[in-house]
Amino acid sequence: MQTSATTPPLAVQGFTASFDGQPAIKGLNLEILPHERLAIIGPARSGKTTFLRSLNRLNDLSPGFTHSGKILRDGKDIYDADVDVGELRRKLGMVYATPVPLPWSIYDNLAYGLRLAGIRDRAKLDERMQAALGYAFLWDEVKDRLHEQAHVLSGGQQQRLCIARVLMLEPEVLLLDEPCSGLDPISTAKIEDALVALKEKHSIVLVTNNTKQAARASDRTAFFLLGELIEIGPTAQIFTRPAQKQTNDYLMGQFG
């Protein structure tokens, strides 16, 4: 880990993201701290996913995307022209709402990210693979069938495979976009358990529509509404004594 315990891996400063001139998130200011699980909650169209995709520049792929403000990583704006986007995305690993195993073997799925970076050393791949699968609580379930097709795994196993695939790259921050939205409670619990272990090494940003999950599986919670950050604070405080009325209304099920 190159990030020390004091500097935030990511500092978002006055960040606005727009599609075709329509802002999806507006003037966002927040920091992602080392070794924390930050949950992002909010109703639909509140900009949660746009925020997440801004952090590893996946929004660059969308036509009509423009931004203003800064996202600092080690003091440098990730949108600067000389930033290596590949390296950025390796260090800010993204897991999507639906598990997307590539149509290959479990082994090839896991090895893909490192192979892209030019690392093909078998021993190194195997070593990282065991560690990554261990952190994703998947090693015992797949260690004897690494060369089977990834799509034969169950939905929950596939999602843990996707997490392990990202962990292979030893990212600084894990970006999880509603990773449990299609999963059963047992699979969800396994992933939440994995997050506890993972925050020892990584910061985690967890976008979720499930406020109970945010309450269970995060250290801090941020509440987004219509593209604005309404409130951010320790999870216990947000859920028991929110400072803003809108946060309280959302958590009480008044809207969204």
Place this chain on the structure above:
Amino acid sequence: MRLSPVTSQRLAVGFMWLLTGITFAVLVFILAFILVHGLPHVTWTFLTHSPASMGREGGIFPMILGTFLVAGLAVLLAAPIGVATAVYLSEYTREGRLTLVIRFGADCLSGVPSIIFGLFGFVFFAITLGMGLSVLSGSLTLALMVLPTIIRTSEEAIRAVPTSYREVSLGLGGTRWQTVFYVVLRSALPGISTGIVLSLGRSISETAAVMLTAGSALRLPRSLFDSSRTLALHFYLLSREGISMPNAYATASVLIIAILALNLLAYALMRRFAVKVGH
């Protein structure tokens, strides 16, 4: 009188079976007719010897080689260009005027009769560029002819690859080209190879365009600048000039079996690949 639902259902199914049967019967009849007339004359000597007295005697070895060279080279030239165009259209540009023009051009090109390609190839490759009636002129012409097919089938196959695959690859730090090469093309390969095999079949069976560009020499082609007669053209000339109907049928049998074998091979390869990739 109204038919009961059960009766009308039976009638409809029966009618569809009948129509399917007719289609199948026509196919089988044509194939059987040609093979029955041709196969008895297909001997080892026929396959391995040069023709004598304009094809009345002897074999078809130069035509087999000529077909292989002209069609093979055509696809070898067209496939990389076609696939690259398809990748450009679907991965590297946003939809706009340029993509519309390219796609419209490809569609128009695929509707042009082959004799027009032949005429163009004759005037441009054979005369203007001085290649003469040759294997090279013929394959260049055929390459232009099958290019639209390869572009459009490849494009369809590439578009069928889920966007989420691309996002995963890019999200793992892949460049756009790595993503295209390792994920998109790999997943689209069965569809792309279907288009290429179709094009190879079309090149092998083309007559008009090769007659005007590759010529109809009976001798063995010794270089790409030699004229060569393809199997399809040989068959046409044998029957058209009334030289030898038995040898015409025999040539047609060889042609049909070659195309059949090619399709089966492609099908087997695709199935094997599909199993490996896991679709």
